[in-house]
Amino acid sequence: MPVEHKTVAATGNNMVAEAMRQCAPDVVAAYPITPQTTIVEEFARYVAQGKVRTEYVTTESEHSAMSACIGASAAGARVMTATCGPGLAMMWEMLYIASGMRLPIVMLNTNRALSAPINIHCDHSDVMGARDAGWILLFAETAQEAYDNTIMSIRVAEDPDVLLPVMSCLDGFITTHSIDRAQTMDDESVGAFVGDYTPQNALLDADNPVSHGNFAGLGGPYFEFKRSQRIAMDRSKSVIERVGAEFAELSGRPFGLIETDMMDDAEVAIVVIGSSAGNVRHVAKQMRAEGVKAGLVKVRCFRPFPAAELAAALSGMKAVAVLDRSESFGAEGGPLFMETRSALYDLERRVPVVNYIYGLGGSDVRLDLIRSVYTDLSDIAAGGEVPAGLHYLGAR
């Protein structure tokens, strides 16, 4: 049966709630937090209306929400949840437990800044703090990508070669609350794509008793378990690409760990994550009209990090700027910068790379700011000095 596409006007959160309903999780345990709230609100309504058969657990905190998700997943359920910012921070301890227990939980994270001062708007401080927690990290630019990533996340997490939790991120307010034109697929097609979940080591499988949450200290194999997580994470890369290719056939929308735009003949490029890719693309087109060979690389998967893909895409550039929407105070630069520059280290010819911290706490990412980055890159490409240190884009 051909896939039925329906074009809708919807927010990122609308699209995510719809994707969650179509993925039919057995359990969702969540705690509401702006700007994630409308995801769980809408999903809870689907449960109340009988549109999805899910055990919806309301918890008293995010620590409890992730704990309940871990218990449900260990029991053998398909589990989803959503959070952001301080909520994600409160889940910290449990994030490592979910990945260490190899539980394929899928969580939506609507990127929000961390306090203080208190702020509810977008930046990537929340997820970048969790980047070493053993979760696969996907990012969406648009409501459409948020929908697509949600569905793909289930397949990636539950793949027998992976069995790791996946965090699917969309930018708070910018993507979560703006109404966008997007396409949904029919329930049957999504259901067939994600398939049924067959858990390994389910606690509720009484015929095959197992114990979860065991001790591996006192010279025990803790180190080996961490190594097996690393092996699974490395293996996930080809699984993500395979699932992305399969999904592209279904949806007609291509997916890559990174996505390149106008890079074929580009001389200067900006590397960016999330919604700001739209601003960068728009400015890159303007720059091209003015004769600057500008390109754009959007990172859609941050863990596993697409180092080889970035090196291939950026090799030969005359200058590259990496935009980071989070700080790593005291470090050489933002997390995306550090890993991108490291990915370029082994290239034959050194590529000058500069770092811009931008948009913290939802600070406006104006087009003239992006233009100033391309102008800096053009100067470097023309033989100008590479400016030292990191730059705060638009901060006074």
Place this chain on the structure above:
Amino acid sequence: MSKWDISELDSWKAEQFPLGAVIPESGNSRDYVTGGWRSERPVRDAQTCTECLLCWIFCPDSAIRVADEKLAADPDTFNLDHCKGCGICANECPVEAITMVPEGCELPEVK
């Protein structure tokens, strides 16, 4: 021997361990020798013992061996592969037939 053989556990590579550190069957703690944690060992005076079996009831590690409603004779009374020397048996014994003696240098080779 249980069906999950962990005898070579010390030489397993990362990929040989069960997913997510689960223990994939029940009851296999009998294969995992933990008596090496012990600093004191219980010793029973068979003359004083009334075979009331309170020690057997209280032992948290099921380390007291009983056959035909009698304690196993010395040296099999206590399963020293699993006894951690907590002393609950000595504490609960109503006739003070069990004493805890310090382990010396001749500890059994355990892991």
